[in-house]
Amino acid sequence: MEGMIMQAFNGISLGSILLLIALGLAITFGLMKVINMAHGELIMIGAYSTYVVQIIFSQYLPATMFDWYYFLAIPTAFVVAALIGMLLEFTVIRHLYGRPLDSLLATFGVGLILQQAARSIFGAPNVGVQSPGFLRGGLEIIGVTLPYIRLFIIALVVISFLALAWFLYKTRTGRKIRAVMQNREMATCLGVSSRKVDTITFAIGSGIAGIAGAALTLIGPIGPTIGTYYIVDAFMVVVVGGVGMLMGTVVGALGIGVFNTVFEYWTNASMGKVLVFALIILFLQWRPSGLFSLQSRSLD
Numbered sequence: 001m002e003g004m005i006m007q008a009f010n011g012i013s014l015g016s017i018l019l020l021i022a023l024g025l026a027i028t029f030g031l032m033k034v035i036n037m038a039h040g041e042l043i044m045i046g047a048y049s050t051y052v053v054q055i056i057f058s059q060y061l062p063a064t065m066f067d068w069y070y071f072l073a074i075p076t077a078f079v080v081a082a083l084i085g086m087l088l089e090f091t092v093i094r095h096l097y098g099r100p101l102d103s104l105l106a107t108f109g110v111g112l113i114l115q116q117a118a119r120s121i122f123g124a125p126n127v128g129v130q131s132p133g134f135l136r137g138g139l140e141i142i143g144v145t146l147p148y149i150r151l152f153i154i155a156l157v158v159i160s161f162l163a164l165a166w167f168l169y170k171t172r173t174g175r176k177i178r179a180v181m182q183n184r185e186m187a188t189c190l191g192v193s194s195r196k197v198d199t200i201t202f203a204i205g206s207g208i209a210g211i212a213g214a215a216l217t218l219i220g221p222i223g224p225t226i227g228t229y230y231i232v233d234a235f236m237v238v239v240v241g242g243v244g245m246l247m248g249t250v251v252g253a254l255g256i257g258v259f260n261t262v263f264e265y266w267t268n269a270s271m272g273k274v275l276v277f278a279l280i281i282l283f284l285q286w287r288p289s290g291l292f293s294l295q296s297r298s299l300d
Helices: 002-031 039-060 063-091 100-122 148-170 172-182 184-189 194-216 231-241 246-266 269-286
Strands: 138-141 144-147
Touching: 002 039, 002 144, 002 148, 002 194, 002 231, 002 246, 039 063, 039 100, 039 194, 039 231, 063 194, 138 148, 144 148, 148 172, 148 194, 148 246, 172 184, 172 194, 184 194, 231 246, 231 269, 246 269
Parallel strands: none
Antiparallel strands: 138 144
8 A cells, every 4th residue: 555655656746747847848839839949958047046046045144044045946947047038039939930840950059058058157067956954854644755845846836837827817918828829810910919929928938947947956966957858758748738738738747757657666767768658659649639639720
């Protein structure tokens, strides 16, 4: 019983991390149809932003305030990543809409530039971020210890998802984003500034990637290539769930996380990843559009 509970928790924990990483990609790739290969580097920016906030608290503020640094690091990571994403959209992406292969190549080059910039500023070796004191230890349930760090990340993912869903479905700007996604020409004819919507959308997706980077600092050391370890899994989540569908992103992330944990338990890490890839390939042969698909006359 304890083993089953731990395996289920590990699967949900891994799925929540994939979901937080894929949420930003679900916006830039799913809603904007932009293949952003620099998404991993935006995650890296969020991680290093958390690292910088930690240094500021440890060196310039009283030791009693150190545990509060993470509550400032999360919005800082969002804002910094969003501003850099906005700059990327204004200088590069804006000129490549409707040209997915060109955007793929351009953002791949931008990702290499950002990685080298991180090496020049912070150095090539990985750096560690100390977790706040209140996240040490775990919660005992039926003889199983659930780490507070993992529980905190799951709570952060839930809050981020609900905030994003509220923004897209309950605010005026969110309705404009969904209108441009479904029919750009008609939305423009009705007075919606598609260029402004594109910039806001890309900034939000980049900011969520920054939050994902802040969450990854709680798991292990960070480095210039931290985002490249997760970018393929993030694309898998978006494609399996259905391009542009938030609920599909949730189901895809949790499904991949649980299956990956189960396969690793019965085999090993490498074979588990291979089996997950094989299962996704078979699934996409059956449903090429993913678990959920958007119904729209313009898309038809």
